[in-house]
Amino acid sequence: MRRYELVSGTVFAIVCLAQLTRILMGWPVQIDLFTVPIWFSGVAFLGSGALALWAFRSAGRRAVPV
Numbered sequence: 001m002r003r004y005e006l007v008s009g010t011v012f013a014i015v016c017l018a019q020l021t022r023i024l025m026g027w028p029v030q031i032d033l034f035t036v037p038i039w040f041s042g043v044a045f046l047g048s049g050a051l052a053l054w055a056f057r058s059a060g061r062r063a064v065p066v
Contacts, residue, residue, distance in 0.1 A: 009055030
């Protein structure tokens with residue numbers, strides 16, 4: 001299970017950094033006719049960052065033998 005947590009934590013960390021980059025660089029995102037506001041990336045940054053931390057912290061714990 002540890003490998004899964006490390007992989008998912010890495011994916012969430014990459015998404016988190018991509019959202020932070022969009023915020024700092026001010027890159028526009030448009031889906032069809034809808035322009036996605038920058039604050040959406042702020043919410044996505046916080047959410048994906050929290051999930052990445054959760055995954056990495058879970059991977060760091062040792063499994064309790066049953």
